[in-house]
Amino acid sequence: MRHYLLTPGPTPIPLEVAFKEALPIFHHRTSKFAAIYKNVVEELKYIFKTKNDVYILAASGTGAMETAVINLLSPGDEIIVASCGKFGERWTDIARRCGVNVISVSVEWGKAIVPAAIEKTLKKNPDIKAVYTTFTETSTGVVNDIKRIGEIVSKTNAVLIVDAISGIVGQEFRTDDWKVDAAVSSSQKGFMVAPGLSFITLSDKAWELVKTSRIPKFYFDITKYKNYYIKNETPFTSPVTLITSLQESLRLIKKKGLTDIWEECKLLAKAARAGIKALGLELFSEIPCEVVTSASVPGEIGENIIKTLKEQYEVYIGGGQGALKGKIIRFSHMGDIGKADLIVGFACLEMVLIKLGIKIEKGKAVAAIEEEFLNSEANTLQKLKIEV
């Protein structure tokens, strides 16, 4: 049965990509696999906008986050975590487990990180080894100004590590230009591949820290990945089907063009925000990102909305996590989600809100979304009129 997956990961997988997973398996220590691996990492470098290696891990995104902690730090090190939501807090959880001292420069969920606060804290604490933060915070729909944070951190001895798990591909992100020393992502968001792969890239400045890191590691030991990378291999058995699937998704992304994908996500985000406002709801995030749109809902009915959308229309959206449970809903519009999917999502949301007794006008969100789409298509529209 057809369902509409508007959750921020896993995102829908195009059939061309999914089918690669079903093709006959082959061995990972072969020239056939090496050629695929080589192509995949080159394309990942294009997506990450980096000249450095991008390593592929057989792990979910959290595995890549842990890799970015345990390979750069030692017990007793001091770091800044600039968090604005659930996934930002994960940096703190991982670091504290490893005996690292965390100075929190965090903001309330829904707000964006204040770069000046990071700057101030770095000045006060010159021994700080690293700043860990989040690009697009999936739990709240906020985007942080990584470019500005990169300008600040790059002037110090500290390195900047960014969780770009949900943002990359969908929203402009530039590892090297923005002076990001380590960026991580995973397969099931903008990459449109099934969960099970994650990615990490490190700058030369970050590699200097690897040399002195004393946190124990084996599976996530980045030097192992580096040693195998030159052979176009991974140190442990590669997730062959997920990587062949990733090769196809990277081909589709390149064919469409990363800039065009950024523009498309920007339009979908703009339309989603217009839809939210047309329903009389409030946007939850202070600075909304372009891959997830979150809205506050009255009377903690969030879980009810999500449940009803799922049960009656097979529409899946995200809800509030942790303390936000019931209080917000989240629409994802990254990866293989198009204009029609967003319209379906909002039309069903309208019906569900009415069923739940919220006074809204039928079709109003859809109308607002249509308007955004029509405006963006003005040139095309002009052309159509002439042709008729």
Added chain:
Amino acid sequence: MRHYLLTPGPTPIPLEVAFKEALPIFHHRTSKFAAIYKNVVEELKYIFKTKNDVYILAASGTGAMETAVINLLSPGDEIIVASCGKFGERWTDIARRCGVNVISVSVEWGKAIVPAAIEKTLKKNPDIKAVYTTFTETSTGVVNDIKRIGEIVSKTNAVLIVDAISGIVGQEFRTDDWKVDAAVSSSQKGFMVAPGLSFITLSDKAWELVKTSRIPKFYFDITKYKNYYIKNETPFTSPVTLITSLQESLRLIKKKGLTDIWEECKLLAKAARAGIKALGLELFSEIPCEVVTSASVPGEIGENIIKTLKEQYEVYIGGGQGALKGKIIRFSHMGDIGKADLIVGFACLEMVLIKLGIKIEKGKAVAAIEEEFLNSEANTLQKLKIEV
């Protein structure tokens, strides 16, 4: 193009299993996923022959091995590693990275672990926390007497941890009856699923050690998996397509019956050994396991054999690892490999050996294999004769 994958992981994936990977993705925090997860872990318990929980990790087998080290031990702890090959040595590598003291009770590659040596070492060192060993050592084709080792270790305070990655499913293995405290495996061997998943189960005695373990961990923190297990979830994004694929493979395994699979692997192993001997080659392993058959080859031509098999016949077999490179070849017969595949493998091996100038008689290995098959099918054969 059709190829024959006789490598010890990844093994061939049945089409029914592979196709599950291509079906529409869905979210992992849903009742649909929970039902699949619940079914999968129940079937995994049946395979592991345990009443305890079996946890699923998004990681290759080494990730599960690391999980079995970092959750049970603390820096300064003393353990025994009983190794007989490349994968046994991995226990030592992981443990030493974590500041654990390793007493090696290892044997030369090709030999089997000596249970009495473990017993002696345990008696001499009553503070030993754990014994880490391997069931079927994939790099040499040896099987170890885990039942006997379990009898020995269970009489002490130490726990027994077994890498059953390649052996389980294909060869009789009984976690609880054999008093194994932690067993690990992964998806791409006997389970006939693509690489990317690994499994771990712990006894109550092992869980006692978890309470005091002080090695830092986050992604592989087993208590997180335990906490989500009761909700039929994993703590981090589940590799949805690999798990739905695993559900189908477990259904196929159960349909055939684990005991019948053990018998089938036993016959294939017997036939493979007969084939090796018929070619005048020597078996490499002292006590051969039933999932991989390894043979010594003259003049270090192993890599040449493997390359020629691959290039001329699209037959993939394993070679020697580490110091054994060039010296041995390895045929896998676990998972979705049948009698016909083994015959193809050996017929092509005959042709390759002749091409490489080795004096053997064409068809002799195949004849020896046919004889083993015919003998095992005596009853069926009798019936056929009567019917004709």
